[in-house]
């Protein structure tokens with residue numbers, strides 16, 4: 001039995017009550033900071049909260065259903081999928097109110113509710129009948145951060161909520177549930193921070209070593225699918241890398257430097273994208289972080305639908321990219337987008353400076 005782990009939504013409670021930056025470090029804070037320090041600053045320092053998206057809301061309701069199921073399993077009760085689905089539906093309106101969810105239409109909400117129920121039913125359908133009761137469910141873990149290499153206590157705790165700790169013949173396995181729109185290869189590196197954080201806290205609190213870690217993904221395909229990826233117990237190298245990231249994170253908090261870090265995938269998913277790019281002057285002077293409400297500069301393009309070759313919404317930040325995209329759109333016959341990108345290219349200060357120089361040279 002894992003007694004030191006408290007089944008309380010402590011991280012959520014703390015962040016709702018404005019848990020300060022120096023109160024604790026969490027895997028989600030670390031991951032946000034690593035993906036873009038400016039995004040981190042906007043969320044955790046400036047307090048700009050993004051509205052809950054339907055995908056995030058769906059994920060929370062699926063987690064709620066799985067939590068209900070496994071909490072009953074801890075008590076020796078096995079709920080039928082219909083029971084779990086009924087409880088998701090029963091708690092739906094309260095969850096909508098709590099999250100201040102706004103759906104585009106009533107039909108969208110109904111479809112999302114059905115999707116949550118179907119995903120959990122698909123998961124429960126593949127749970128082995130003899131699956132032993134879990135050791136812990138939605139367990140909040142908090143542990144002091146003591147560098148395993150130097151022995152230094154960093155003076156700030158690590159806090160996280162683990163979805164499930166499951167017993168196996170080899171020992172406890174740490175499980176994280178995810179909802180996802182498509183299946184993905186088991187790229188361990190993309191989950192490294194979260195898995196190592198869970199492992200670290202688990203070991204500190206229980207004195208045991210985990211037998212392994214799992215990510216169980218509920219895939220939102222038309223017919224829901226379940227995938228399970230297994231990862232080995234964390235090594236000394238994992239922990240050393242984890243602490244090197246934490247030290248850089250703490251340095252950033254100390255210095256207050258939160259540079260923007262645009263990336264194709266990060267910006268495409270970011271709520272601060274529209275009108276997001278700082279002025280070029282800031283990029284050069286770096287005197288102070290930008291405010292995302294500032295107008296975009298000539299290099300920026302946000303929320304542009306690109307041709308079928310380049311799917312999704314993109315934020316583009318350079319004349320070179322605009323050139324590349326204009327060329328791609330022209331090649332794929334998307335003349336309207338090509339004209340748009342060409343227009344951006346003309347406004348690009350670097351390109352126009354080069355043009356001026358060329359004009360001067362030809363006189």
Ligand code: SF4
Pocket residue numbers: 035036038039260261262263266267270271272273274276277315
């Ligand atoms: S739009 Fe991109 S650069 Fe701006 S905060 Fe979001 S991720 Fe960072």
